[in-house]
Structure formats: structure tokens, C-alpha cells
Amino acid sequence: MAAVSSASDTGDPRGRHPPERRLLILGGPQSGKTSTANSILGDEVFDIGTETTHSNVGQTEIYGRRVTVVDTPPWVIPRVPEVIPEAHGEGDDDDDANDANDTNANEANDANETNDANANDTNDANANDDDAGAESDNPTRPQPTLDSEGPCMGAILCPPGPHAILLLVSVTQPFTDTERRAAEEQLAALGGGTWRYSMVVFTGVDKLTKGVFIEEHIANTGEALQWLVERCGSRYHAFDNTRKDTEDNTQVPELMEKVEEMITDNQGWYFEVNELILLEEEQARRALEEESMRMEEHARQRDQMIGGPPRELRLLLLGWKGVGKSSVGNSILGRRYFESGQETELCLRRQALVSGRRITIVDTPGWDWFSVRRTPKRIRQESQRGAALLRPGPHTLLLVLPVVSSLTARKRRTLLAHIETLFGDSACLHTMVLFSCGDWLGRTPIEEHILRGGRELQRLLEFCGNYYHVLDSKIPGKDRSVSALLDKMEEMIRENGDKAFLPIQTEWLSEESSYSSDNTEPEDDCRGCQLQ
Structure with missing residues (x-):
């Protein structure tokens, strides 16, 4: 111009x-x-x-x-974010804040009275x-x-x-x-x-x-x-x-x-x-506004899916037999809701208020460590039924993995085959790895443990979008990392946008699942898996 x-x-x-x-x-x-x-x-x-x-x-x-x-x-004119002062716990600070609020309130009342008087003259x-x-x-x-x-x-x-x-x-x-x-x-x-x-x-x-x-x-x-x-x-x-x-x-x-x-x-x-430049700038401005409105709408939809206060999170515990899923559920809920130390035969749903959220957890029977075929059909159906208990669908599939166990290529393929064949291709968007027995790490950071775990562990985390958390399940209700775990779940939900949870499929509700015969079950080496 x-x-x-x-x-x-x-x-x-x-x-x-x-x-x-x-x-x-x-x-x-x-x-x-x-x-x-x-x-x-x-x-x-x-x-x-x-x-x-x-x-x-x-x-x-x-x-x-x-x-x-x-x-x-x-x-x-952009809104200036309100700065909330940190609470120091001192009575003098609170009194000063109250005095300031009273003063501001009086000034606002005086201003309103002045405006009312002036408005009559206009x-x-x-x-x-x-x-x-x-x-x-x-x-x-x-x-x-x-x-x-x-x-x-x-x-x-x-x-x-x-x-x-x-x-x-x-x-x-x-x-x-x-x-x-x-x-x-x-x-x-x-x-x-x-x-x-x-x-x-x-x-x-x-x-x-x-x-x-x-x-x-x-x-x-x-x-x-x-x-x-x-x-x-x-x-x-x-x-x-x-x-x-x-x-x-x-x-x-x-x-x-x-x-x-x-x-x-x-x-x-x-x-x-220069009309051309102004029109281009106007188009760019409207594109930014559309993107902002779209993000606000997605945020509103996510809030509705999570639920109003208290917020709701629906979790499905999955994993091998004997990895401590029941103990993990007790740690998250803060008390002994699930029987640990014995094999889980049927799905069990429990609910509690945790860190201002309504948490619903379903514990499921464990899978075989090395083969989908060796996981009984009844157990596979029970895993699907557990997801169906979390209507309209689980926000997070929590894949429990002990930090003390090594992950081989066959174990990894077996885990992915279970998840994909039971819950579909989109299950990876809602899956998070939870490392149990976190006390075994001592002072070793979980990131260092992941590096030591080798390529197979890293590939598993990549399947889950690198969402993971470590939890010490020995002392239910005392682990401060539970709140951090819930924060990570909500972050994953935000990332998923309008796919905040894994929708329940009709076949999960039926007595007969897709595994009608042993001949249709996936092979041990998961050759058909697309996540190799």
C-alpha cells in the first residue's frame, strides 16, 4: 500500500x-x-x-x-486473563484481599451511581x-x-x-x-x-x-x-x-x-x-475465527462427553494374567474394591470419587502371555463384556504391564492382537500403558526403564501414542501419581477430540462373539496384524 x-x-x-x-x-x-x-x-x-x-x-x-x-x-480487544494469586495460608493476606475486594466493590457502586446520574443527562x-x-x-x-x-x-x-x-x-x-x-x-x-x-x-x-x-x-x-x-x-x-x-x-x-x-x-x-491485500487478510482472519470456533466447539463437546462436575472417567483394565490389574484398580479408587491375589474370572465394575472426578473402573480376566489362541473364548468375550459395562464406552483402555517383566516381540504382538481383534482398529487411540509394581524402579526414572526395555517396549508405546504412566499399587490411596494418571487420561481425551471414548459395539453385548470357532482365531505370530 x-x-x-x-x-x-x-x-x-x-x-x-x-x-x-x-x-x-x-x-x-x-x-x-x-x-x-x-x-x-x-x-x-x-x-x-x-x-x-x-x-x-x-x-x-x-x-x-x-x-x-x-x-x-x-x-x-483481547481479554486479559485473570491472575489468581497463590494462597499463602496467612490470615493477613486474606484480610488484605477482602479489604481490596470491598474497596473495589464500593468504587464500582460509586461508578454505577455516577453513570446512572450521567445517563439521565444524555x-x-x-x-x-x-x-x-x-x-x-x-x-x-x-x-x-x-x-x-x-x-x-x-x-x-x-x-x-x-x-x-x-x-x-x-x-x-x-x-x-x-x-x-x-x-x-x-x-x-x-x-x-x-x-x-x-x-x-x-x-x-x-x-x-x-x-x-x-x-x-x-x-x-x-x-x-x-x-x-x-x-x-x-x-x-x-x-x-x-x-x-x-x-x-x-x-x-x-x-x-x-x-x-x-x-x-x-x-x-x-x-x-490495496483491495486485494485487504481481501486476503480478511479471508485469513475469517479462517482463524473458524478454527477458533471449531476448537471451542470441540472443547464443549469433550466437556459434555466427560460429564459435568464431578467429571467422569471410564476405565477398562486389560492385560495378561497375574500382572496386578486388580491391585491397580484398588490404587486408583483408593480402597480395596477388587480382590487381588487371586485370578479374576468375571468382569467387575466399581466406582468412586477420586481427585474431583467420578471414576468408573471395570476389572477383567487376564489374557494368555504368548498366544491369542490360548486365551479361552470365554475370557475374550468377558473382556468385551467389560467394555460394554462402561456405557456409552470406555474413555481409556488401561493396559497393565509390570515393570519387572521383559517384553519380547512375541509378547508384544500377542498384546496388540488381543486389543485389535477384541476392540477394533481404533482402540489404539484410547489405549494407555500403565506400568505396575512401580516401587521396583526405586530411583530409576521410567524413561530410563523404557530405554532399557528395548525396541519392543518402545514399539508398544508407539502403538499407544506414547501415553504411559507408572504406578505403585502396594499402598492403595496413598500414591500421589493417581491424580497425574487421571490428568494424562483427560489429556488423551482432549487429543481424541470428537472421539473421546471407544463406542460400544453391538457384538460385545451378545453372548456369541466374533470367535465362533477356533479355526477363525488369529495366529500366534499375528501375521495379519497391521501394527508390526
């Missing part, structure tokens, strides 16, 4: 058309853009009763000069102007939606480009570094060289304390506002939209005089708009 001179700026030499001035109005939420645009145009051209979602253009004639005014949607048009921040001390900060367009698109409505870019700032709203960055980013989106065509317009000046001039307000507000004014070449104007119908209203002519001075300083040039 570049600034260029145009013959139309000085008007047609034959006098057929009055010279034109094009004004682009930008500002944050409730900054008074729409009211100011109407004041300049001298009529209620733009609707002040609804939120501005698309740029609008209006024209008028001032002292024989055609003036084009473009009103734009508010630019988005005209109805300003009271209804959702974009007039001069009438609100607590502006809402709307987030971008797919129904709205970016403010920069308004520059296309005043071709070939605006002579002046008016940045509106309400004196009733705080102007911090957050607002400053929003203004800077907006002008940067238009292109380089925009500041020389920019002017700050202060709205709501009737709300200033009696005897306080706008210069004093600029000095007292802070460095962010001072930076903005200086960046605009110290060009600014104070606007009172409540005076637009009075006979002595000279603020519009004074504003246009300042615009003319700026145009003279720019040697009659205007800011040339």
Missing part, C-alpha cells in the same frame, strides 16, 4: 463536482463510532440501536465539499448507541464471529482510499496497553504508512469532570494513550455527541479544519487501499 496524490482531491477544475474528503472511522467496542459518524453526517444515517457488524458508508456535503464517512465494526440516541462507549464504563468486549467482518474492510468502501483515519477513544473507558496494542494491530493490518493519516478523536468529553480539559485527560490517563496521540503526530480532537443538535455546535467544522491541515501536511495525498 502507498500514499498517492489524486486530482480529485482538489476538485474538478471546471467546478462540476465539489472536492471530496473521505473519512474512515475505527475504534474499539463502545467507543462512540456510530454516533460520531452520524454527527459528522448531520443526520441519523447509521442505526445506533444495533451492534455494527459490517462497514457502512454515508455521504454529506460540508461547506461545499463532499464528505464520505465509513463506519466500521469495532476492533476486537439524549436518547446516545443511550441506545451500543457502539458509543462514552455512555458505559464497563464495555463489553465482543469476540469475532463469522457473521461480522473486520474493521479494515471498511477501507474498501471509500476508494481509492481515506484522506483521514479517525481513531475513536472514549474518555469514560480505560486505555491500557491492551487497547494500545489493539489499535496498533488494526492500523498495521491496513498497511504501512497509516499513522501519518491518523487522528485521535475523543468521545464522551461531556463526561469529563468540570474544568478538566482534554489535554489534562491525556496527561493523566497514562503512557498508552500518550503513545497513541504522539504516534498520530499529536493530532487529536474532542467530540461531544450530545451537542450535535445545538445551534452553537462547531465541533464538526473544527474537526474538518484539522482534517484539512493534515491533508495539507501530507501534500494532498491520501492513503491508497
Whole structure:
């Protein structure tokens, strides 16, 4: 983008058309853009009763000069995350916090009373102007939606480009570094060289304390506002939209005089708009908004799947015979729900509240260590029935693996064959390896144990998306890592997006599973497995 001179700026030499001035109005939420645009145009051209979602253009004639005014949607001011102070456990800190809250509450009440009193003095048009921040001390900060367009698109409505870019700032709203960055980013989106065509317009000046001039307000507000004014070449104007119908209203002519001075300083040039670049930037902006909305929707769906408070997690314990699945279930639930030390014959479901979550666990009979064929059909069906007990499906298939056992290629293929043939190809998305007997590691980190375990153990973890955890199941309810385990499960659920759990299959509910005869069972070496 570049600034260029145009013959139309000085008007047609034959006098057929009055010279034109094009004004682009930008500002944050409730900054008074729409009211100011109407004041300049001298009529209620733009609707002040609804939120501005698309740029609008209006024209008028001032002292024989055609003036084009473009009103734009508010630019988005990012929300500042609330900082929650750490609790120190000291009574003095709590008292100070309470005193601060009381003080803030009183100040807020005083501000509300002041606003109520001031609101009675403003005209109805300003009271209804959702974009007039001069009438609100607590502006809402709307987030971008797919129904709205970016403010920069308004520059296309005043071709070939605006002579002046008016940045509106309400004196009733705080102007911090957050607002400053929003203004800077907006002008940067238009292109380089925009500041020389920019002017700050202060709205709501009737709300200033009696005897306080706008210069004093600029000095007292802070460095962010001072930076903005200086960046605009110290060009600014104070606007009172409540005076637009009075006979002595000279603020519009004074504003246009300042615009003319700026145009003279720019040697009659205007800011040339590159429509192609603006359209590309608008497409990129909308793509980002769509992605943000999609992620928010996925987060909402995940929250619904996990459940409301308390959150719900459904776990299915799987693994070989004798690996400590029942002990693991007891450790997670915090008490002895499952009988450990003896072979599990039938699935058993138990539930408890753990770390603010409702945890449902199903313990299952163990598989054969070396062969799917040698795992009895009844045991395989029982594993599927265990998953069916976790309606609408388990969030996590917890594959229990003792840290004291070595993993050979045949053992790994057998484990994967059990998981894939019983629960389908998508089971890997929901499988996590849980290393039991974690006390055997001593001071050895689990990562070091994995490296020592060799390639077969690493391939197993790769099948599970490298989701794993180590647990000491000797002392139920005393292992602090249980909460960390649940956090990892929720992380896996978030990664799975709209596939937060493994859906129950109809065949799992039937008495007869897919293993109708021994001849259809997979081979020991799992030649048909696609995860070699």
C-alpha cells in the first residue's frame, strides 16, 4: 500500500463536482463510532440501536465539499486473563484481599451511581448507541464471529482510499496497553504508512469532570494513550455527541479544519487501499475465527462427553494374567474394591470419587502371555463384556504391564492382537500403558526403564501414542501419581477430540462373539496384524 496524490482531491477544475474528503472511522467496542459518524453526517444515517457488524458508508456535503464517512465494526480487544494469586495460608493476606475486594466493590457502586446520574443527562440516541462507549464504563468486549467482518474492510468502501483515519477513544473507558496494542494491530493490518493519516478523536468529553480539559485527560490517563496521540503526530480532537443538535455546535467544522491541515501536511495525498491485500487478510482472519470456533466447539463437546462436575472417567483394565490389574484398580479408587491375589474370572465394575472426578473402573480376566489362541473364548468375550459395562464406552483402555517383566516381540504382538481383534482398529487411540509394581524402579526414572526395555517396549508405546504412566499399587490411596494418571487420561481425551471414548459395539453385548470357532482365531505370530 502507498500514499498517492489524486486530482480529485482538489476538485474538478471546471467546478462540476465539489472536492471530496473521505473519512474512515475505527475504534474499539463502545467507543462512540456510530454516533460520531452520524454527527459528522448531520443526520441519523447509521442505526445506533444495533451492534455494527459490517462497514457502512454515508455521504454529506460540508461547506461545499463532499464528505464520505465509513463506519466500521469495532476492533476486537483481547481479554486479559485473570491472575489468581497463590494462597499463602496467612490470615493477613486474606484480610488484605477482602479489604481490596470491598474497596473495589464500593468504587464500582460509586461508578454505577455516577453513570446512572450521567445517563439521565444524555439524549436518547446516545443511550441506545451500543457502539458509543462514552455512555458505559464497563464495555463489553465482543469476540469475532463469522457473521461480522473486520474493521479494515471498511477501507474498501471509500476508494481509492481515506484522506483521514479517525481513531475513536472514549474518555469514560480505560486505555491500557491492551487497547494500545489493539489499535496498533488494526492500523498495521491496513498497511504501512497509516499513522501519518491518523487522528485521535475523543468521545464522551461531556463526561469529563468540570474544568478538566482534554489535554489534562491525556496527561493523566497514562503512557498508552500518550503513545497513541504522539504516534498520530499529536493530532487529536474532542467530540461531544450530545451537542450535535445545538445551534452553537462547531465541533464538526473544527474537526474538518484539522482534517484539512493534515491533508495539507501530507501534500494532498491520501492513503491508497490495496483491495486485494485487504481481501486476503480478511479471508485469513475469517479462517482463524473458524478454527477458533471449531476448537471451542470441540472443547464443549469433550466437556459434555466427560460429564459435568464431578467429571467422569471410564476405565477398562486389560492385560495378561497375574500382572496386578486388580491391585491397580484398588490404587486408583483408593480402597480395596477388587480382590487381588487371586485370578479374576468375571468382569467387575466399581466406582468412586477420586481427585474431583467420578471414576468408573471395570476389572477383567487376564489374557494368555504368548498366544491369542490360548486365551479361552470365554475370557475374550468377558473382556468385551467389560467394555460394554462402561456405557456409552470406555474413555481409556488401561493396559497393565509390570515393570519387572521383559517384553519380547512375541509378547508384544500377542498384546496388540488381543486389543485389535477384541476392540477394533481404533482402540489404539484410547489405549494407555500403565506400568505396575512401580516401587521396583526405586530411583530409576521410567524413561530410563523404557530405554532399557528395548525396541519392543518402545514399539508398544508407539502403538499407544506414547501415553504411559507408572504406578505403585502396594499402598492403595496413598500414591500421589493417581491424580497425574487421571490428568494424562483427560489429556488423551482432549487429543481424541470428537472421539473421546471407544463406542460400544453391538457384538460385545451378545453372548456369541466374533470367535465362533477356533479355526477363525488369529495366529500366534499375528501375521495379519497391521501394527508390526
